[in-house]
Amino acid sequence: MASVEFQNISKTFGAFVAVPDISFQIADGEFICLLGPSGCGKTTSLRMIAGLETPSSGRVMIGGRDVTYLHPKDRGISMVFQDYALYPHMNIADNIAYPLKVRGEAETKRHARAKDVADVLKIGDLLKRLPSQISGGQQQRTSLARALVYPSEVYLFDEPLSNLDAKLRLEARGFLNHLQRDMGMTAVYVTHDQAEAMALATRIAVMDKGRIVQFAPPIEIYRRPATTFVANFVGNPPMNLVPVEASVGDGALHLRADGLQVAPIELTDAVAKAARSGKMTLGVRPEHLRIAGATDHNILSGELFANENMGPESLVTLERGDNGRVTARIFTDDEIKVGTSVHLAFDARHVTLFDDTGARIPAADER
Amino acid sequence: MQKTQNIFVRRAIFAAAATFLGTVFALPLVWFVFAPFNARAELGLAIPSPFTLSNFATVFQNTFAMQALLNSLIQAAGGVVLVGGAATLAAYALSRSPIPGKGAVTYILLLFSSVVSGSAAMVPIFLIISAAGLIDTHLAVILVFAGGLLPTAMFILRDFIDAIPRSYEESAMVAGASPLQAFFDVALPVIRPGIVVVVVWAFVNIWGSFLIPFILLRSDKLMPASVAIYSFYSEAGTPIVTLLAAYSLIYSLPVIALYLFVNWKFGFRFFGGIKS
Ligand SMILES: Nc1ncnc2c1ncn2[C@@H]1O[C@H](COP(=O)(O)OP(=O)(O)O)[C@@H](O)[C@H]1O
Numbered sequence A: 001m002a003s004v005e006f007q008n009i010s011k012t013f014g015a016f017v018a019v020p021d022i023s024f025q026i027a028d029g030e031f032i033c034l035l036g037p038s039g040c041g042k043t044t045s046l047r048m049i050a051g052l053e054t055p056s057s058g059r060v061m062i063g064g065r066d067v068t069y070l071h072p073k074d075r076g077i078s079m080v081f082q083d084y085a086l087y088p089h090m091n092i093a094d095n096i097a098y099p100l101k102v103r104g105e106a107e108t109k110r111h112a113r114a115k116d117v118a119d120v121l122k123i124g125d126l127l128k129r130l131p132s133q134i135s136g137g138q139q140q141r142t143s144l145a146r147a148l149v150y151p152s153e154v155y156l157f158d159e160p161l162s163n164l165d166a167k168l169r170l171e172a173r174g175f176l177n178h179l180q181r182d183m184g185m186t187a188v189y190v191t192h193d194q195a196e197a198m199a200l201a202t203r204i205a206v207m208d209k210g211r212i213v214q215f216a217p218p219i220e221i222y223r224r225p226a227t228t229f230v231a232n233f234v235g236n237p238p239m240n241l242v243p244v245e246a247s248v249g250d251g252a253l254h255l256r257a258d259g260l261q262v263a264p265i266e267l268t269d270a271v272a273k274a275a276r277s278g279k280m281t282l283g284v285r286p287e288h289l290r291i292a293g294a295t296d297h298n299i300l301s302g303e304l305f306a307n308e309n310m311g312p313e314s315l316v317t318l319e320r321g322d323n324g325r326v327t328a329r330i331f332t333d334d335e336i337k338v339g340t341s342v343h344l345a346f347d348a349r350h351v352t353l354f355d356d357t358g359a360r361i362p363a364a365d366e367r
Numbered sequence B: 001m002q003k004t005q006n007i008f009v010r011r012a013i014f015a016a017a018a019t020f021l022g023t024v025f026a027l028p029l030v031w032f033v034f035a036p037f038n039a040r041a042e043l044g045l046a047i048p049s050p051f052t053l054s055n056f057a058t059v060f061q062n063t064f065a066m067q068a069l070l071n072s073l074i075q076a077a078g079g080v081v082l083v084g085g086a087a088t089l090a091a092y093a094l095s096r097s098p099i100p101g102k103g104a105v106t107y108i109l110l111l112f113s114s115v116v117s118g119s120a121a122m123v124p125i126f127l128i129i130s131a132a133g134l135i136d137t138h139l140a141v142i143l144v145f146a147g148g149l150l151p152t153a154m155f156i157l158r159d160f161i162d163a164i165p166r167s168y169e170e171s172a173m174v175a176g177a178s179p180l181q182a183f184f185d186v187a188l189p190v191i192r193p194g195i196v197v198v199v200v201w202a203f204v205n206i207w208g209s210f211l212i213p214f215i216l217l218r219s220d221k222l223m224p225a226s227v228a229i230y231s232f233y234s235e236a237g238t239p240i241v242t243l244l245a246a247y248s249l250i251y252s253l254p255v256i257a258l259y260l261f262v263n264w265k266f267g268f269r270f271f272g273g274i275k276s
């Protein structure tokens, strides 16, 4: 196991800048998720760690060693590919044992090792089959087995679960989680699924257009999203963002928007500074909204757009005129008719404010 | 009722047309199978009676014709090895490496290749080969065929390799394989069905060609079967149908055998990637 470091890495394809300038450090034993929308440069970054892509500038370090121009085979890494990349002409045993074969292990020895790993992953009885003769979930586990069959400094994953159906994905996710806690592997895991990142990562790097917007533990990303982009990407469903007009008066911050009622907010230096532009964004998570009662002061109103019953809870979406939609996760069995006007309440402590550039304004209790 | 009848009539017409077409194409083949075993020369279809192998006996005594079959084999095998090997390496490089303008290179080569193996270029080819001192050698024939077939073979193979995900070799290299190991262990076996297609295609092309060996070779002992077949014409230039038929059958057997072998061993199909 080893640390990984990016020092001012950039990558361009012709005139196209895929990654402008990234620096980060991953400590030994960390499980890092690169999270971001499609095309934001996650795969490109991962491939630069693997050595399948050479940075246009900057340095890649693994375990304190400069590997920027090293061939993939000399980096001491394992990688699981999105399309699994199982060799179609080799059976499952030979697929899993291939890394041992190129390391010069004898056939009996490497097949014994492959069998051990396959048993752990519950594909031990498929060893004689060809990749085309097993299911997608089994192919996924085969590719995982091939990455685990030899000890590596760093394990790399490129959306390894994205081709599985929902149930298999949950199962595989749980297994990876267990494996990480068990082995303490250093891993970099690329995904566009925020739930996967939240569940697996010790730290998440949220990426947007080739940049890391926030690099923090999952709970931090969830509680204190650095920007509206992060807020809008993390959470299921993501945070509601309401553009508001901000003004300062009577030593407090006042927010105004159609169908919004907010009690005056405590004025800190940071809030006062951000209020100068007159524009802010108010963020509330769907799980922090409830049907408003008589005593509530913070209220978002709108007409019911959709009410999806998910079993334990309902996803209630309101249409706020021309001001977009708001979604709430509510524990209710009530039938609400489409078009009815609905009032949702939230607590002041659950409000996240963003300034006019989209950056989060630190709350009063932070320092 | 009206409708089903309509469909029936249409099907009947289609079947009749298909049968007619099939017969037109099948008749020469049927003749080709029967004629060699017939002692009398017949241009019409006839079940041989009596059934005889005497035509073959005569053909086998013609040492020139027998040597020609061996020559054909040498030239075709040489050409196939050269085309198969070079096309695989070239197509792999063209597909995988970021050479600028590699698309244009392939298309221009493809364009010229149809000229090279065509009769238009016969004079320059002859001049080049004779300047190289290769006139009347197997090597001359092999080289000219390889040059003519290579671009098309490269083109077919490059398309084939383009369709194979790079992640095969990449996963091998990440797992510790050198580029060479990744090529031989992973890429080559996956490309093999494409190579087989190219090899069969090249073999059939060389095996059936008349013009190039006819021009580049002088001595009887080097002539391939496609040329030697003319030894079964009388002095006056009329074919000796019985012997010609027997020799033609022998001449076409290797091609048929190759198809059967490849189909049995590899199957004319593609592995394809794992469905994502
Ligand atoms: N080999 C390449 N040539 C040109 N552009 C590329 C290449 N690889 C990636 N890109 C571009 O770089 C950007 C980032 O790609 P990628 O890292 O694959 O995104 P992600 O994995 O986050 O979806 C995309 O816009 C993509 O089109």
Ligand SMILES: [Mg+2]
Residues within 6 Å of the ligand: A039, A042, A043, A044
């Ligand atoms: Mg990607």
